[in-house]
Amino acid sequence: MKRNFPTFLLYAFAFLLLWEWLRPIRQLTNTGHMETFVLFLLISVLSYFLRIKWIWKFLINLMYIMVSINRLYYKEGFFHLSWLQSFFSDFKNNMVLLFARNVEDLSNELRTFLFFVLLWLMVYLINYWLLNRRRIFIFFFMTLVYITVLDTFTPYNAKAAVVRTVVFGFTLMGMLTFYRILAKENVDSEHSSARKWMVPLLVMIALSVLVGITAPKAAPVWPDPVPYLQAANSKSDRNGKSGPQRIGYGTNDSALGGPFIGDNKPVFTTEAEEKNYWMVETKDAYTGKGWISSGATTVPFREGDLVPVSSFPETVETKKETARVVVYNHLQSNHIMYPQGIQKILKTSPVNSKGNLFELENPNERILYYDSRHQPVMPNMYLLEFVIPIYKAADLIKTTAVDYSLVRPEFIKKYTQLPKELPLRVKQLAKQITAGKNNWFDKAKAVESYFSSSDYTYDQKNVAVPGAHVDYVDQFLFDTKRGYCDNFSTSMAVMLRTLGIPTRWVKGYTGGELINKSQTDPSLQLYRITNNNAHSWVEVFFPNQGWVPFEPTKGFSNDVIIHSSGAAEQKPAINQQTTPAPVKKPQQNLLEDTQSSKVAKKSANSKTLWKQTTALINNYWKRVLFILVLIAAVVGILYRIRGKWFPYFLLLKYRLKRKDENVEFAYLVLLDQLNRYGLKRKENQTLRSYAGYIDTFFSTREMTRLTAKYEQYLYHRELPHGTWKDVRKLWENLIKKTIA
Incomplete structure (x- = not known):
């Protein structure tokens, strides 16, 4: 110009x-x-x-x-x-x-x-x-x-x-x-x-x-898609209030509720003897809307030091294990994921010249990692030493009331704290559930088992957010009865606190998915933990046992080891009642029962999936229809303007190819593009005649030269080495001429 x-x-x-x-x-x-x-x-x-x-x-x-x-x-x-x-x-x-x-x-x-x-x-x-x-x-x-x-x-x-x-x-x-x-x-x-x-x-x-x-504007014909898209960020309940976005592991728990948006992006992998829950932090103060920490002090320690977290009393038997954690590099936070019973953090990578520094935040027990300049970083890999507690049923049922000779009054007050506005019916329900139970462990088990009834539904999407004057736990227990781990775990912790039993809310990850055996040590299992494994559960404090985990969320099982009195070691799920060991069935019957159970479980899962899919279509058919129409419109536009972008795709595709046999496929593609461009080949017209017509139209000799190479390959099924490299420029020039 x-x-x-x-x-x-x-x-x-x-x-x-x-x-x-x-x-x-x-x-x-x-x-x-x-x-x-x-x-x-x-x-x-x-x-x-x-x-x-x-x-x-x-x-x-x-x-x-x-x-x-x-x-x-x-x-x-x-x-x-x-x-x-x-x-x-x-x-x-x-x-x-x-x-x-x-x-x-x-x-x-x-x-x-x-x-x-x-x-x-x-x-x-x-x-x-x-x-x-x-x-x-x-x-x-x-x-x-x-x-x-x-x-x-x-x-x-x-x-x-x-x-x-x-x-x-x-x-x-x-x-x-x-x-x-x-x-x-x-x-x-x-x-x-x-x-x-x-x-x-x-x-x-x-x-x-x-x-x-x-000009006057007509009313919209289609429903507004923005609220549907914003559902990823907030969800309105019946009062019109909105809740926070929930994607994987989050740090702000002051306002719980709203939809949980799944994310299968991997966070870290572990090599360990068995699957474990992975803690990140605990919260001690319930506000009526969510959880906060009542205050935090930091305790520094270095790699190889004994981690200053709450440990188990000497009355609890433990077994020692190790685990190797490899963190994916997209994780930006500097918190450490660790199992209950952590003892030491070893062999952190990368290694800092001045030593790797950690800080423990009390009372939430969050471990943070810093480099030599005290800048927060996430280690790529670290090795953990930890112990797994082996509880005794006889010791767990000993606690029936607070023994202030074993625990400070301030401690009990902190972990039984509740807002004054908590509705009275929450405590009444807790008393009703635990009626007839005279020790803390049985009461905790009763509350934990209460959520396994059919009245409560695990749901990540249709989850309410409490209004300004509505309590989060009260709404879940009596109104919606639908939610995910935050609803179940918070409700259990609050109900036990109304009974005077100290509890805390724990956040972290479940054990993840078993991938295969560890490549470095065949005795270890390799697990992958993703954002979908972000989870919350409850820990109850027993003065003679320490913090004991419980899993109230429907469909989840947090395994702990419990010794029954006079019995061999066993590992029941903590959300099962502690009962005498059943009489062992013959091996064949056990196998048949297991297979039947798997078939029944698969059938139940299929029915549940079908019901959820049907409900989703019924609730969101307008939005689904809008998205389908939008996709169809985009596809239609792309098809209509294919002459503007498809030749570029072909150029990129064949630029990466090297074999001389590509002459055949590239030539046929060129014929299709010329036909789309409007230069149609007449019926019974020879390739040479058609090539001459194309060269006349574009004032070149490129089509004739390319056709000669194509006919040579067509009749002899071979070409001299390097032919495609020689004629690719001719083919690219002709493809570019079809851009319209």
């Missing part, structure tokens, strides 16, 4: 489109000095319009970036080398963080530098689309999607932005269409012809925008 006024208008409108990408940033982020970035865009666009040589464009942009960074972040003048040395040192350190995917720790200097580079690339692409492709629809469409999504899901108001974008975009597309027609018809551009094209174009756009703004 010539450097004239119409071309200047093209670049001006392109700059205004780019500016729309920057406008929301000031409102939605903490980014300041936006005029610096807008000016950079303007300079970059002008350099392309003026056709400055690439080396001068590079130097001008780089100089502007460095001057801006110096002005924003350094006190020294631009020509002082001290700031430049500091910047390059920071740049090197940030590159290490960037390749380690630790984006959160990047410095502001590097973030600014990368933002400048991003804008630079956008200007380059705009110039390519304007000069080479003479098409701007994709960028125009992306801009509309960008601002409308921000308008929908953020505080940014895009009403004016949409109008501006439509005006700029349609003007650009109209002008580029005019220049494409001139180039195709090989006609010189005259000022009068440009005016004849541009005046109606601008009038049409102005009238369209005016009508769009002033």
